Amino acid sequence: MEYIYAAMLLHTANQDINEENVKKVLEAAGSEADEARIKALIAALEDVDIEEAIAKTAVAAAAPA
Amino acid sequence: MEYIYAAMLLHTANQDINEENVKKVLEAAGSEADEARIKALIAALEDVDIEEAIAKTAVAAAAPA
Amino acid sequence: MEYIYAAMLLHTANQDINEENVKKVLEAAGSEADEARIKALIAALEDVDIEEAIAKTAVAAAAPA
Amino acid sequence: MEYIYAAMLLHTANQDINEENVKKVLEAAGSEADEARIKALIAALEDVDIEEAIAKTAVAAAAPA
Amino acid sequence: MEYIYAAMLLHTANQDINEENVKKVLEAAGSEADEARIKALIAALEDVDIEEAIAKTAVAAAAPA
Amino acid sequence: MEYIYAAMLLHTANQDINEENVKKVLEAAGSEADEARIKALIAALEDVDIEEAIAKTAVAAAAPA
Amino acid sequence: MPHVASWKKEEVESLKELIESHDVVGMANLSDIPAPQLQKMRRSLKDSAVVKMSRKTLMSLALSESKKENIADLEGHMEGQPAMIFTDMNPFKLYKILEASKTDAPAKAGSIAPADIVVPKGDTAFKPGPILGELQKVGIPAKIDKGKIVITNDKTIVAEGETISKEIASMLTRLEIFPMEVGIDLVAAYEDQTVYTSDVLTIDEEKTIADVQKAFTQALNLSVNAVIFNKESVPVLLQNANTKAMNLALNADVLTSKTRDMILAKAYSQMLAVASEVSGKDADAVDDELRE
CATH class of the missing domain: 3.30.70.1730 (Ribosomal protein L10, N-terminal RNA-binding domain)
Incomplete structure (x- = not known):
């Protein structure tokens, strides 16, 4: 979940969720920053309204993990 | 909530949640890092098992609907 | 199930769900493409609203938890 | 979900979920195949027994319904 | 929660929630009054409508359902 | 609620909830301290296990959430 | 003096x-x-x-x-x-x-009822006899059943604040109902x-407990909503953060260690839903394993 947390952190801090920023945050947290995963994260979030996605109950979230 | 995400990020990355680390992460995220709030967060986390707290969400989420 | 996944893939990629396309996708996936089944699938899908069917899952999955 | 559907298609067709195959399927479906997202997908699925993952979650979701 | 109760007490008594007052209340309660935490409290409450924040369920927000 | 807040503050600070202490806290908060209400509060709280009452709230809050 | x-x-x-x-x-x-x-x-x-x-x-x-x-x-x-x-x-x-x-x-003639006095339905210790009439006379619904006098319904015979008559007082005592404090x-x-x-x-002790709980809930609400860290608010804040992060990951289909299985299952159940619609139109449109 590091990548998601990093994205949430940037979002909450009103910063752009871009490669550079995500990488910076992950590295500051001592986490390995995999370029491909960062790119994938950003691509996945590109078409998403983050506020809405955060607030919208996810289907699977309801399922007891 | 930045502080919370920073703590969760460090936790997930198996890093110590201490003043220095939280500050580093927050600053990497372009967020203002208030020393007093960081201290309060760390003090509060001393008695909290993050995994357990998170796990409770799942249970709570599963129970109601 | 390959046929259904192939159809959903085309649907998500905003492509026509026609014989040619379904066949192409199945073959790319190394799956045998049975012409008759593809035809039947396409005919059946004409009356199916994929979005709606998917949305129903979401509801059903969310409800139980 | 294209990437997920592509992976499921390959899985169902008993094909390897590797970069080349995922790319081939996505392209056959007329979907843009983002290298980073494919890599991330494969990395995320590497140690996963898809059947088991589905069974586990599906059971959990179905049981209380 | 001492700091919060002190703030609520001042709020209910229609007193300013400022450093001096919070400190006075905490000390009257025999609680250690940490200047930094008081400052953090005041900063956090600055933009908050206390009446509203008191009434808004915090825990239910966790429920995705 | 001032009287209850004052009592909770003392409880959280591990201080005795007695007339003198409640009065001191209320006065520090600039609140009028009515002797009768303080006495009533103390008599009422004598048989109340505050921790238990709180724990029940927490459970109640967690369950439906 | x-x-x-x-x-x-x-x-x-x-x-x-x-x-x-x-x-x-x-x-x-x-x-x-x-x-x-x-x-x-x-x-x-x-x-x-x-x-x-x-x-x-x-x-x-x-x-x-x-x-x-x-x-x-x-x-x-x-x-x-x-x-x-x-x-x-x-x-x-x-x-x-x-x-x-x-x-x-026991009630005394002329006492004021401190609360509603209710005669509950059910068996009495009385054998059939003139007492049946006496019960009915003071307004208690009673009948004979299997050799016993039975009260057929709950009956409020004196409302709170009303004076208890001599007849009712004596009947309550015979019924072993002691309404006075x-x-x-x-x-x-x-x-x-x-x-x-x-x-x-x-x-009011119950109100005191309710007030204590209310004070705690208010303090917790304020802490969480204003993001003030203390040992009560932090677990809730973590839960809220986790929920939001999970929602984002699941809604954006980002595969993580925590979301992976759920997203795969979501794809599978979506496929099943579409398959079920399709097979409803034409059973031959789906393969054997999807036929019900």
Whole structure:
């Protein structure tokens, strides 16, 4: 979940969720920053309204993990 | 909530949640890092098992609907 | 199930769900493409609203938890 | 979900979920195949027994319904 | 929660929630009054409508359902 | 609620909830301290296990959430 | 001072001494307390309070001669068979103890019902006989069933605040229903220049617990909503953060260690949903394993 947390952190801090920023945050947290995963994260979030996605109950979230 | 995400990020990355680390992460995220709030967060986390707290969400989420 | 996944893939990629396309996708996936089944699938899908069917899952999955 | 559907298609067709195959399927479906997202997908699925993952979650979701 | 109760007490008594007052209340309660935490409290409450924040369920927000 | 807040503050600070202490806290908060209400509060709280009452709230809050 | 008998003087002096030597002076009403019960209560209060019965005039005299400010106001609270109580307990606590020590007692003709008096439905110990008519006469629905007199419905026979008639009082006693509360009624109590009346002295413990819980909930709400970190708010904040992060990951289909299985299952169940729609149109449109 590091990548998601990093994205949430940037979002909450009103910063752009871009490669550079995500990488910076992950590295500051001592986490390995995999370029491909960062790119994938950003691509996945590109078409998403983050506020809405955060607030919208996810289907699977309801399922007891 | 930045502080919370920073703590969760460090936790997930198996890093110590201490003043220095939280500050580093927050600053990497372009967020203002208030020393007093960081201290309060760390003090509060001393008695909290993050995994357990998170796990409770799942249970709570599963129970109601 | 390959046929259904192939159809959903085309649907998500905003492509026509026609014989040619379904066949192409199945073959790319190394799956045998049975012409008759593809035809039947396409005919059946004409009356199916994929979005709606998917949305129903979401509801059903969310409800139980 | 294209990437997920592509992976499921390959899985169902008993094909390897590797970069080349995922790319081939996505392209056959007329979907843009983002290298980073494919890599991330494969990395995320590497140690996963898809059947088991589905069974586990599906059971959990179905049981209380 | 001492700091919060002190703030609520001042709020209910229609007193300013400022450093001096919070400190006075905490000390009257025999609680250690940490200047930094008081400052953090005041900063956090600055933009908050206390009446509203008191009434808004915090825990239910966790429920995705 | 001032009287209850004052009592909770003392409880959280591990201080005795007695007339003198409640009065001191209320006065520090600039609140009028009515002797009768303080006495009533103390008599009422004598048989109340505050921790238990709180724990029940927490459970109640967690369950439906 | 006008001429008074010396025993009266002594009694006033002794009351005055008790007033001076205790923080709290209560005025109670001992009406309707049977003597043995009063004895018992006195004994149980022995270490914490002294109950003193006297003539109204003597108590008034003692109160008016006391130097304690405002204590003479207690005079206005003599009711029924007044008695004075002396204690060092917080007056609210005294009231609570006296209320808790009250016991159930039979109704008496002319008493006021302290609450609705209900005769519950069910069997009675009575054998068939004239009592059936007597029950019916006072309005209790009764019949004979299997050789016993049975009350057929719950019946409120005296509403709260109403006077209990002689017939009903005697019937309630025969039914072994004891609707009265007997004990020392603390009408008012004096402490530190203030006279508290019973309405003020009543403590609602349930409300106190509810208030404690409310205060805690409010404090937790404020902490979480204003993002103030303490050991109560942080777990909730973590949960909220986790929920939001999970929602984002699942809604954006980002595969993580926590979301992976759910997203795969989501794809699978979506496929099943579409398959079920499709097979509903044409069973041959799906492969064997998807046919129901």
